Amino acid sequence: MTDKKRETLLKIMSIIAIFLCVYPLTSVVRISLFKESKELLDGFFYLVVSLSTFIAVSLIMHKNQTRKDIVLAYGYLIIPIIASIIYFFSFGILSTIFGAFITAILCLFTIRVYFKEYNYLISGAKLYVGIVMLLLALAFSTYFEELKYLKNQFYIFTFIYAFSLLVIRNQSNLDSIFSKRFDKASGIPEKMRSYNIKKIIVFFLLIVGFFYFRDVLIAGLQGLLGLLGFILRILWSFFGTIMEKLREFLIVEETDLPSSPDMGYPIDGGNGGNPIVNMVCNIIAILLIAFTVYKIATVLIINVLIPFLKNTYKRLLEKIINFFEKTEHKEEKTHYYTDRIERVIPSAISKKSAKPKEIPKISRALKQMEKIENPKEKVKYLYGFILKCMSAKGVDIKKSYTTEEIYKKAKEINQLDAPLREITSLYDRVKYGDKMPKDSQVDDAKSNTIKSIEIINKI
Structure with missing residues (x-):
């Protein structure tokens, strides 16, 4: 955008x-x-x-x-x-x-x-x-x-x-x-x-x-209780049907007997259910429902639902914490080069007796660059080589300097502004971005490096 x-x-x-x-x-x-x-x-x-x-x-x-x-x-x-x-x-x-x-x-x-x-x-x-x-x-x-x-x-x-x-x-x-x-x-x-x-x-x-945490919590608990009530109603209806069939199977139909002064009347006054059978069936139904609820509570809720909610909450909390933590992008280590620049501290030796630092040869650097397969690493290598040459010529570049500060230092050198600006911009996109440079961009970086070294050698 x-x-x-x-x-x-x-x-x-x-x-x-x-x-x-x-x-x-x-x-x-x-x-x-x-x-x-x-x-x-x-x-x-x-x-x-x-x-x-x-x-x-x-x-x-x-x-x-x-x-x-x-x-x-x-x-x-x-x-x-x-x-x-x-x-x-x-x-x-x-x-x-x-x-x-x-x-x-x-x-x-x-x-x-x-x-x-x-x-x-x-x-x-x-x-x-x-x-x-x-x-x-x-x-x-x-x-x-x-x-x-x-x-x-x-x-x-x-x-x-x-x-x-x-x-x-x-x-x-x-x-x-x-x-x-x-x-x-x-x-x-x-x-x-x-x-x-x-x-x-x-x-x-x-x-x-x-x-809205309180409202969400209340709504969640109400939904959970409604679900449990729905399950219990289904179980009660299911076991009620089974017990009704069992009761019909166990109840013995009583036949009409001749009345006598000694025998009196039947207990239920006619064709009715046996209260003992009814009580046994009700006890069995209650025990079955209690056993089912116990199994649901232990197997589904304690062993499945609670661990699931616990792990979900833990993962969500970790993601939120990691999301707000400051993370640093770590570059892959390579043996081709290092873009760290050592600061040379002046010693007590006079300028006349001190030997000038040798500038690395551009031809060797270009041969070394051709061995690198990754285009991103090629650009990084070329930029690091320019900094080494600048350091060899006495340009004081600290380890803490950013590319902007290095560029400001380079602007003091006549005609180094244009080629170094191009390769610095490409280096920033390569080091901090995730886009792979094109071959044409690598070639431009190579030509800008050659121009920069030629200008640095004239200092």
Whole structure:
């Protein structure tokens, strides 16, 4: 993604963020004062008008940015105001004036953010005002009965606003860092931006998860109890059917016997079930259900479900910790070269008696490079060879120097600027990026190395 597209997306996100902190409080005021509101439809109107204004201003300022175009861009503010008057006219005069006022504020901020940085709307006092407006809307929707139905909607807006703030502030901080670095072409900024966005998403989801942890836990326990109750009902129905069949099999039909004064009447007064058989069947059913529940509890829950939940929680926690830990990229060790430069500390020997350091021969270095198969290692070897030659010529290069600092040192040498800049840029992409250099790039690095050595030898 190009810087222009990224900045445009961040400006759109900034416009949405200012809408999210303005709309909740304005809807509370509209409902309280005018007793009329179309709720989400009003918010949709504000958002569409704001984004349409941004698109219109972008089209106006697409080619030229003369004073006439700037005046025309600010003059476009009349169109959304007229649209808001038409939209809110059915609510009454006061409601129309209020709606036009809010539309004018949102569209004015939208035009301003086009000409400013993308973090213009969430910096300084504007950030604190937006947070206060959201907190007031949440307070009204929590403690006033007639506004409680808006609480969930305002919470969603607050979460989206917080996420937008995290993304925009993070990208703004990265911009302030990368603007001072030399290695812009190495691919590091793009990778760090995407990595930071991923971290923000995970961090934001953790916040939301902790915020709703109690509700999620209660819902999970209720679901688990419902599942256990469903299983018990199935087991009870199953064993009840079996016991009914067993009871029918064991019950002995009693025949009609002649009544006599000695025998009296049958126990159940006729064709009925034997209470002893019923009791035995019920005991067997209860024992079977208890045994089944015991097996389910020991085998499925204790031996399977609990270890599964434990391992899942452990793996998830480890991934979250590893995700937020600072990891260093370790390069593969190679015997071809080392790009570490030893700093030569001046001794007490005078310059006249000190022997000059021999510069390695370029022909041997090129032969050694041809033995290397990996194109990335070839580029690293050539860059390290240039640093050795510079060190041999007395250029003080410390181990802690970055490529930018080395390049600044090299700029002091006449005509070394151009060839070293090309190979330094390629070296940064190779060492810190994951792209394999092309053969043509390796050939360019080789020719730039030869040019650099020729210039260094003239010192």
